[in-house]
Amino acid sequence: MASVSAPVSAAHRRADRSLADRHAGYVAEIERIIDATYRVIERTGNVDPTMRDILREAQLSTPAFYRHFRSKDELFVMLLDDGRRRLASSIARRMTRETTGAGKLRAWISAVLAQARDATVSARTRPFVASIDRLVERYPAEHRVSEQLLLDQLADVITNSPDLVSADALADANAIYQLAFGALAWHLRNRSSPRPADIDHLVDFATRALTTGSLPATKSSATKSSATKSSATKPNGGTT
Template identity: 35%
Template sequence: MDKNAILPGSGLVGRIARKAVAEREAEYAGEIRRLLDAALDQVRRGGPNARPRVADIVAAAGLSNDAFYRHFRSKDALMAAVLADGAERLADYVAHRMSKASRPEDRVRGWVAAILAQADATSAADTRAVLCQSGALGADLVSGQTGSAPQRLAVLLYEPFRELGLRDPEHCAGLLAYAIVGKLSEYLWSNIEPSSVEVERLVDFCLSVAAAETGKGVVKDRVPETP
């Protein structure tokens, strides 16, 4: 081999190649984000029975059919990605709300309140849109699929439950995540926004379950921290 040959990944050649890859990755990420947002907007506008066409989504995103099929095999694949994106955004929001509290009891309180906040007037339309599409895909909000909303949300309870002394925080967190997300689904389909009293009742329920697991009794009568 010629010792003076330039290796593909070295020096100037490597830097140019890596720059081109990074630019293409950023371009593709932008296209995917636009398709996800356009799909959700089309469903929101169309209501519960909306079944947007690929052509409508592509037009709303300002992209081409080639761009669509570069990232998704079908409309169902895109809508599955919309569901996963919604679960990820919800988990990020809940984690942010929980981070404002230091005591484990108040982090659990923040967890419940943040999930049920998806039923308020400003968030319900988007959440219902996602629910409608999940039904169209033969899934639901409390699906047991990897990366589903309950699974992502359950992970956020592991640490506060450990601090409360639970021996098996994963098991307890998983059960409560399915229960609270199921309650959220009920509020959404009933078009009801939970009151602060109802939210606090569910907080007490979660803390009571945690307390029963530790054998320490119900964790109550503590003043919640100010967010």
Template identity: 30%
Template structure:
């Protein structure tokens, strides 16, 4: 990562820090930019995994061929296929997190923010999204993550979005309560994905009520 220059008062600061930053920028300018290569591998992996669904798991050779790259390119960035799947899971969690934060930001009342969070998580059951999510989670099982372990890999990081509304609602331990709620909701998400069903409006209401009840426990 290229470090940005910081404003300093003349005469202050460590000259060695300045030298280190300049040297780092020069070094990074000479290094190859593999961003496009990694993006191609991730995109090819996602598409290949989606095609295989939950009937089979693609090989590294299948992903490399779909990306139009070499084995050397693959192993330059990932130690194994499991490492690549882990990256896909992390990428998916980050994108879902951005979506949830955006939806929650539309509300000023903490209870409504919790509702938006529940609805946002359950948006993963929507048709094409559900098929892709399930396929990635199925492959994530071989990486020691996802459904094979009985816990959705995004439950912990995305549960942190509930800390603030839970605290505003009076939780004495918002981190713990948010963890309970997130594990429950993501557990139900896995159930819906595996049964190719979607929650009803009444079920969304019930999940929201359950999460809010965790604050009062």
């Protein structure tokens, strides 16, 4: 005879409904805080808006904010994480349209720098460039998780693309990451937009590094080369 499960009590049903209602209310509050933060940033151009301005825009109280975040920095690191995850999803879609490693590499770099070409996106991204050092120091684990998503995309392309050559895919991915995000940060700080030629130059630079198959000179060989060049230079600056 099949067993019959015990019926859920009215108290449990009421509690589940109350929790669902509370969850929906909390989600709505968090969304209001997020939307208000972006609106304040876009309207004022302030890269470090005050909590007071954010809550006034959201029409929420200070206790409502602290129900969800321990500080403004915790709000910012959540927004940074969300932005990186959205970027990773956008990059993944772009990559599916490419058939070569070089094409996927171009898609990744172009998507990163595109954040400085769109006025709305650049306004929303600029505050995180201004506060990134503070956020990384206070929330290193959260920073690493979302950063690793983007690094893994690059490393996967480098590792699995026959047209790209690398002795250390993760190290090369990190170098390209630093180049692309360094260029993005420069444009955001200077409120400039990268030209297509700027993007092409960075893409071509990274692609050449991964398609030549050549290894960088070792420290000893570089020193030897420098010494040879120095010995061939006359004191007056001329060469033999």
